[in-house]
Amino acid sequence: MSGGEFDLIQQCFVSKASYSHAHTVVGNGDDASVHGLAENEQLVVSTDMAVQGVHWPDDFPLDLAADRAVCAALSDLAAMGAKACWAWVSVVAEDSDALAMMGLGVGNALNRYDVELSGGDTVHAACNSLNITVAGIVEKNTSMQRNKAKVADNIWILGNSGLASLGLQQWFSGHKDADFVESFSHIEPKLKQGNLLREMGVRCCIDVSDGVLQDAGHISKASQIAMQLDVEKFPDWQRLSEKLGDEKAMQAMLSGGEDYALLFTAPANMKGLDKLATCMGVCVPGSDVQAYYQGEMIHVVKSGYDHFASK
Template identity: 30%
Template sequence: MNEFELIEQYFLSNKTNRQRAARITAVGNGDDCTVLAHLEGRLAISTDTVVHGRHVPTSSPAAWLASRGLGSSVSDLVAMGARPLGFTLALTMPHVSQGWLKGFSDALFRAADLYDCALLGGDVTRGPLTASFTVFGELPAAGRLLTRDSAQCGDRIWVSGALGAAGGALALFDRKLSPHDSDYRSRLQLISAYASPNLPIDLGLQLQSDAQVHSAIDISDGLLADLAHIAKASRVDIHLDSKAVPVAPALFDIYSPDQALLYALSGGDDYQLGFTAASGWTIGDGSATPIGEAVDGQGRVFVDGRPVGEWFDALSSRLPAGVPLSEGYQHFG
């Protein structure tokens, strides 16, 4: 199978994708370029790369590279309040495996259906297993943008969903999974959360249109690490109440409360939203939880009144031996 046969069979033959792409393109997938059209607003663009063995375990099936790769990329659009439109894919593989490609492309188009975005083009080549996604989203033609640098003193800090499931899943991958385990269902829930991010797209659209919501970020590297970006960009200090942080319930079936909280604060890969809003703002559907406050400061994050480093030092004494402590994921360092 050559490059063009591969592209035709696994990436051009999906009818639903072709129909979705036709709504937003003048020239579609298969030419030298895709030409976007029919847009009424501003275009948001983001790129993410997933490296096999670095961003997903080496034992991960092809489906995880697709679903996590696209999900993590679309999550950036959600944080800006953009409506997902489409994406391009650059896929590098060490060799051609039709079974692997089918698993990858099937999961890719399931995720595209979930996020209502179309594959618009891309590239395939030989090399270490890597998938890079560039995503496109639409924002209103005029008005403010939801960014990291607009938090205000007195804002409350909010987070969507429940946190820590993906971080807790990563710690399980070296353990065999058996239906006879008492925590089998809980472990499946964590692994599912890791493998297929469930993005709060509707919430992102709602926040973008609400003037009382001032700043936002997606929770990808960990709650503490990502809120630190808001604190630094907005020149405020952020104070969090650890007891208010919503922790994924399945974690408590497997880990101690302290270790579950650790994953919720720093595990990463949650792809929920952290955002700040005026002190009197609230949300009626329970899709987000207030967890702290922004105050005048120098771009720092505090947990229960302590700088993050001090808080982690106190936590470490209550954790089982060998549990790694991290304030969040870092690509280098």
């Protein structure tokens, strides 16, 4: 692919992401974008990075890598219960072909979830990476947050836990068509489900990107409560315990990240949640997250992913 930077931006990004949002006043192509909000709406904004060799393997298709990077960013909006509207995507590419493939993935993801590309930037450098900022709207003062859990709330999970990390292991071992690989390669941000949970009255939620224990810990710390999890109630427990054995299944479900499930709490009397999610714990007085198996507290060697943890 040939052309200058601005021609490449048009070819690789603007032409691929076609959705336009009604709240946009000034869209992509100016120095900045301008967006309007209704009086009863609030803006929800999140930013994320994805780097080759860190967030995806070096031999992973770049279009899928960019697609999943956008979806991972959108998952933060799902955790707040927001309607996703806009994205600003900056890409570092090693050459124009890499830029084209990442542009294809970005466009595919944004079009799939009706999100407008509102701006971005491109840089030619040695390491392929993306910086993605996403924004959405939510009804005023109804966003779901980490600090809203209460003692006696039930703990729920909407989505899978552990499958993506197992899929990544299978990819690294050369089994690129194995049963869990798609759980890593194809992320589904739970946007509709997050919005529905918010409308039902759920006020505490987080998306599981770094592992259930790690992300539950963020709720525990922000809400100043303890959380007790029963691994046998996780939605994939039976399947994984039979395939991997109990110990490896626990490690994957509690510490494996990248599944982008929604972990949330709700009062025990809230109706209808069992049609959407799986109840697998309870909030209690205290300040930590404990996992239990057959009534006994278990110890997990690694609680989740941390970019700056000691290796």
